[in-house]
Amino acid sequence: MSETNYVFIKTANELHTLIEKASNAVILCDHNTEKFCLPLLKLSSDIPVISISPGELNKSTFSLNHIWNQLVLHQADRNTVLINLGGGVISDLGGLAAATFNRGIKFINIPTSLMGMVDAANGGKTGINYNGLKNYIGTFTSSESNYIWPEFLATLPFEQIQSGYSEMLKHGLIADKTYFELLISLELTPETTKTIDWLPLIKKSIDIKKAIVESDFKESGKRKVLNFGHTIGHALESFYCHSNLPHGHFVSAGILCETFLSHTLGRLELAESQKIIMAYDKIFNRIHFKPSDMEAIKKLTLKDKKNKNQIIKCVFLEQNGLASIDNEITLKDVEDSLNFYYA
């Protein structure tokens, strides 16, 4: 595993200079980050830009193919650096395109969403969705550098801020209760979003994830804690993939279900579980659900990448700030948690 170099950017000029310095750069963005973020960089017009349609449905083989084609068209070679300017869709997709093009070229992530800054751009997981299954094709490949500039958040819609916040809260829940409590004390709303000092919080989330990833890059053990909320969250996201609801909202639903299971299956104390559920309910609306969807969502949890021999393995909270991995759950447990969530 090669280490990603984190650079915390202070000015647009600094970012401009770093990108102009990269040899043979090609920029990957989506139509939103092309509109809102690319102009801030004031780059020279000879840097090629590949721009794709935004959204989770474009984290696909179709987009991957398009990026490979564009790289060929722009005469990219082994010395080319792909610069992923966007949210988690762009860093996952661009990371995979770079990891495979010419057997691997360098890439730099410039995350522009909160989700990207605190989570998706960090830790070396690249990937696309495949046949309706989340992140089923991908690699573990570290970016050369991540340039973090919270100024990009000024144009990010509030529901996308909430989405990233969901993963930040998760970082607190699995590793640092004080961080979780600090986050909930900020009372996230569209108004408070504008006054929050994001940089120290982003740094904290990066540090938590980095420490976990460094101990288990390829997720054979401890790294699985980062999947708290994702067993059920990914099943919901795969099922409702046409809903346009951001990733973190599905994760927050998964966190409520898996917090419920952590308590009912004998790990987490009732008072702790209630406090966590109340904190999430203050920030996120619950996702609407038709009871007739239940069987299909349950079946999707059987496809989770952490499972072994068709046994569903779930991350539990032992307490706020401490998680455990490889806890076996049944389809009945999944159903109970979804019934709790939708009650």
Ligand SMILES: NC(=O)c1ccc[n+]([C@@H]2O[C@H](COP(=O)([O-])OP(=O)(O)OC[C@H]3O[C@@H](n4cnc5c(N)ncnc54)[C@H](O)[C@@H]3O)[C@@H](O)[C@H]2O)c1
């Ligand atoms: N690889 C990992 O470890 C990891 C971790 C967490 C999430 N993810 C993945 O990340 C994805 C979710 O990331 P995301 O929430 O950033 O999604 P995203 O990339 O779709 O971005 C969300 C939306 O915000 C727009 N946007 C981004 N930055 C903007 C800005 N500054 N101003 C205005 N609009 C902006 C995008 O165009 C998009 O419409 C999912 O596919 C998820 O699976 C990966």
